Amino acid sequence: MKKILSMFMIFSIFLFGQPVVAQEQENNLAEEIIYNIMVDRFNIGHPEQSEQVDIQDFLAYHGGDIIGITNKLDHIQQHGFTTITISSVFENAEKGYHGYWIEDFYAVEEEFGSLEELKTLVEEAHKRDLKVVLELVTNYASETHEFVTDSTKTDWFRENTLATTEATTWLDDVVMFNQDNPEVQEYLIDVAEFWLTETNADGFKLHAADQSSPAFLEQLVDAIYNIKPDAYVLAGVLDEHADLEDLHAIEGINAVEQADLLETLVDTFSQVDQPVSNIYEAWETNGSYTDLSYIDNQYTKRFTHAFSENERNKVTAWKLALTYLYTTPGIPSIYQGSEVAMIGEGFPENQYLVLFNHNDKNLTEFFEKIASLRTEFPALQHGDFEQVGENGAMSLFKRTYNDETMYIAINNDSVSRAVHLTDIDTDLQLRGVIGDNTVRANDDGEFIVGIEREAVEVYMVQPNQGFNWWFIGFVVGVFILFVIFVNVLSRKSRKQAQANKKQ
Numbered sequence: 001m002k003k004i005l006s007m008f009m010i011f012s013i014f015l016f017g018q019p020v021v022a023q024e025q026e027n028n029l030a031e032e033i034i035y036n037i038m039v040d041r042f043n044i045g046h047p048e049q050s051e052q053v054d055i056q057d058f059l060a061y062h063g064g065d066i067i068g069i070t071n072k073l074d075h076i077q078q079h080g081f082t083t084i085t086i087s088s089v090f091e092n093a094e095k096g097y098h099g100y101w102i103e104d105f106y107a108v109e110e111e112f113g114s115l116e117e118l119k120t121l122v123e124e125a126h127k128r129d130l131k132v133v134l135e136l137v138t139n140y141a142s143e144t145h146e147f148v149t150d151s152t153k154t155d156w157f158r159e160n161t162l163a164t165t166e167a168t169t170w171l172d173d174v175v176m177f178n179q180d181n182p183e184v185q186e187y188l189i190d191v192a193e194f195w196l197t198e199t200n201a202d203g204f205k206l207h208a209a210d211q212s213s214p215a216f217l218e219q220l221v222d223a224i225y226n227i228k229p230d231a232y233v234l235a236g237v238l239d240e241h242a243d244l245e246d247l248h249a250i251e252g253i254n255a256v257e258q259a260d261l262l263e264t265l266v267d268t269f270s271q272v273d274q275p276v277s278n279i280y281e282a283w284e285t286n287g288s289y290t291d292l293s294y295i296d297n298q299y300t301k302r303f304t305h306a307f308s309e310n311e312r313n314k315v316t317a318w319k320l321a322l323t324y325l326y327t328t329p330g331i332p333s334i335y336q337g338s339e340v341a342m343i344g345e346g347f348p349e350n351q352y353l354v355l356f357n358h359n360d361k362n363l364t365e366f367f368e369k370i371a372s373l374r375t376e377f378p379a380l381q382h383g384d385f386e387q388v389g390e391n392g393a394m395s396l397f398k399r400t401y402n403d404e405t406m407y408i409a410i411n412n413d414s415v416s417r418a419v420h421l422t423d424i425d426t427d428l429q430l431r432g433v434i435g436d437n438t439v440r441a442n443d444d445g446e447f448i449v450g451i452e453r454e455a456v457e458v459y460m461v462q463p464n465q466g467f468n469w470w471f472i473g474f475v476v477g478v479f480i481l482f483v484i485f486v487n488v489l490s491r492k493s494r495k496q497a498q499a500n501k502k503q
Helices: 002-016 066-070 073-078 115-127 151-156 166-173 182-199 214-227 245-249 259-269 277-286 303-308 314-327 361-376 469-502
Strands: 034-037 083-086 090-092 102-108 131-136 140-142 174-177 203-206 232-235 331-335 384-391 394-401 404-411 417-421 428-432 447-451 455-463
Touching: 066 115, 073 115, 102 115, 102 140, 102 182, 115 131, 115 182, 131 182, 131 232, 151 182, 166 174, 182 203, 182 214, 203 214, 214 245, 259 277, 259 303, 259 314, 277 384, 277 394, 303 314, 314 331, 314 361, 314 404, 314 455, 384 417, 394 417, 404 447, 447 455
Parallel strands: 034 083, 034 331, 083 131, 131 203, 203 232
Antiparallel strands: 090 102, 140 174, 384 394, 394 404, 404 455, 417 447, 428 455
16 A cells, blocks of 8 residues: 555656656666665574574574575565665585685575575565675685685685774684685686576675775676676675775776765764765765665664664654665665664674564655655666755755756755755746655745755656646535535434424
């Protein structure tokens, strides 16, 4: 029912306004809304648990598995996501719940399930028009991997120079592949080809791509496209301070995680009165039209926790953040549990199993609505981007794609704010598609875009319809008929009462 209402809202806008004609897509990935899953910490599908599962131990398996993901595909689809990324499923050493202590690159970790269950997951996802992207680990293996003690492979590994953090202590128990070694390159490319062929997945998210050899990544990407020309290749970033220039230079990588924007996004939307223009300035310096935009992940403080520390309402804060992520350049990349506003100050609290029973109706409805808007309007996926006005902590953005123009108003202020526009033809109007607000030119030819405190609106540009007098007349007519009907019934009732008295 919610989906029907959402589609009706958009259809009604098109009916009385200017229809949007879908344009030929320049990059399929720009159409996607990504949901990131950490297998062991998502959802328990198998009722029986192994001896390795211990929810009281933060560093042990907690029971999430592949069937658990399959069981929640409808939940994922309901919230408007179109692609899921799944953390490493390779066979791991004991307590390798994160997937990076790999002992066999050609087998599924039995704590997660089987290869057949993974194939079923992909099949079921595809039935729902959901794409599945697997995390591909090419830098690390467990120090217990059989290759480590193989005297013929001593030159397969190199020293790991990346310092560990509280959330990446798993680095202390891995060895790092020497990706400049041709034999290593051949081996890892064969691994990628195996999983792509066996599972029919839609691509890979390259784990810790910032730690990889650029030359190797170019070969790997070419091999992936030889198997699946329309595959998605995403680049995960392990070191948020890494120089990503080499990754961006690899043509076959579709998108890189935008770690540079993370801090600004959180700082802005976790508290009121922080100017949204701060994000725009950061985007002008480090941003991209095609990279992955995110506001938290398994290594960071959860966004809900950050704004809860400032006593901010969860629906309000997420509306602001989601509107920015879904309507500005980049591909939205949402960490599991965000849709139920899970908290977590950092590791390990940010990796708890998802609390699906904490679902909030209002938050779910906004996830659905903002996802529908991004999907319906090509300008929100591909359009040029500029900030056309700001007032206090409010910003107004403009996106244009072919003949479609959209305006995005985000007010992070503690009071209502407005921005004046003068470069719009007075024969046009701005029609809000979230709050159904309409903005027309005043007598001075200005469009005053005003919204309430801590609120958002997305406007489509369309011909000025003026007041819909036919519709207004219809409503008034129905009301008049209703009044007449009530009066007639009332008179009949009084006459009947009088007749009864005479009897």
